[in-house]
Amino acid sequence: MMGEPVHRLPPSMEDVDGFVAYIQAGGKVEAGDWMPEEYKNEVIKIASFQAILEVVPMPLFRRWMYMAPTLWRRRPLLGKIQDEVGHCHITARMLEDLGKSREELFSDYLEGRIHLNYPFKFPVDSWGELPAFLLLTNSAAVVQFRSLAHGSYLPYCRVMKKIMREESFHFYHALQLCHELVTEGTPRQRSQVQEGLAKWWHIAIYQFGPPEHLTKGRDWRKWRVKVDENETLRQQWISMLYPIVRSLGVEPDPNLERDPDTGEWRYSPLDWDRFFHLIRQRTPLEEWYVEEFKRSYENDQWALKALKELPLAA
């Protein structure tokens, strides 16, 4: 924080129009600055979605941590588990500073007001598929966070930068495990990874959300908490992952090609109807997540209550 240029909202702009003009001119907002309610809600909405995603799929990682076929591979999964919960924690702390408690955050998920991002609705069926899932969804998260780190709300930018350091470890671990199984594994393991990459390419590509013309409502450009279009991020991800996936022996999409003039990737049509249909439903995997989440959340309530009710130490 020290040494960074400070963009402070001038008091004269503490009205909605002034605020919008300030943001549009590249102004940044610091914790404690005046902000319109709509702006605060925008930050809360984006950060809540991300915070929930860090912690809800933990039962999946627990399962794979238990079943990792070597202690050697269990170890980075232990680290990943801690990192992901840590990501939820620093985001939840930021949300608390904005007036949203973590209890409200978790209730939002349990009561269906926050939905899991699309890729996390699908199961991972084998050890070979796991690194493919991790590589593609984790890299998509890196692309998204990298963009959010340039948004207008400085506390969230700082959260994103901290998170990305650890996401980098997750990405390289997944890539190295994919490579190891493809090059040193049995034919069955190799095909698990390669089939996994083909499967998860067609799921993770939806992680960025629908193109602009299919979204409605929120005018994210006004507030610049989010600064890039979904399609822009999808294109960045394809540029990053396509060479990697090919190097692992997979051609993920026969229609994938780059326009030589614009540099834009063209790919097989995505089924946004199915996306919208599924996004608001709970798949069987999600029902399991909700059950696990509810159980451990409710199991902990008595201890939290007890700690709150204890007198402050003198």
Next chain:
Amino acid sequence: MRADLEPIVRAWADDEIFFATYLLGRSCGASPDLEKILAMASIGQDEFGHAELLLGLLFPGPDVERRRDKERYFFEREPSDFRNSSLLKLELLDDWAAFVVRAFLYEEAESVRVGRLSEVEDLAGIVAIMEREEEEHRRYWRWWMTSLGRHPEARQRLGSAIELLLPYVTDTFWVKDAPTWWDPATLRRQWAESVAKVLAPLSLPHADSLLSEMASEPTPGPDVSSFWEFVREQQRIYRSDPEAITWG
């Protein structure tokens, strides 16, 4: 490493691996107390590191071969061949009170074990590392016990947890094929004394029975069929094709 230390180190390594696994497994449960989850995850990783140090004593040698031997040792043993104490055969994912009491009891036992083995030259280096981290862990779980123990409802839950765990403290410090100098009876008394210092001011239900059981001669713990299933589940992928393991 001296041959007579091997049974002790085997039991210890098994204790640490499973404690680490339970801690990280518990960290995957949702809770508003994210701080607690992160602390557990940190402690769990320390414990896993300790297990690796101990396995390194059992399987010294060039790196890749050593790694393979360690992995085979974990994944090819029958569940009945694991030597962890009964306290560490319970996952306890859904019972925070029991998880806290078990962690507290185990860390106090660790302190006694580390204290005893710090006198053994072959283990001094590793013990010095573990001792430092175990001190931090012990402080953490003591905090949980003393905090919850001050609350009327929470202390009842701790009491129920103590009652639940009573049958599982009977074999702590018992080591199969242990050398004659390994004195579980004395270690158990020391363990009971150390735990008593924390429990006495709290006056928790069943604490007296627990301390009495802890201070007595070790006896075999109960069969825990869920532990056998837990081990099998962890070994499933490895055992489905041991030749398929890649070593990176």
Next chain:
Amino acid sequence: MQHVGSVRAPDPESALEAAYHIFLRLDTFERLWVVDRRFIAEMIPDAEWDRRRIQETEFRRPSFYVRKLAAAGYTPPKLSTG
């Protein structure tokens, strides 16, 4: 964040005013926080010990996996996180 000193004051607002005037002469700052000393809990870690612990978790660093990939003849992409 850096501790620059302490003041005696009856309430947080007075403490802020006093701190602002007293410490501004020493250096500029972007934010100024005052905390009642009663609510400060302290721990003094062992930096040397913590450094050793961090060094032993090389498996949590991207470079660990990048080196393995390089040893296997694969040049991974540089992941831009900025």
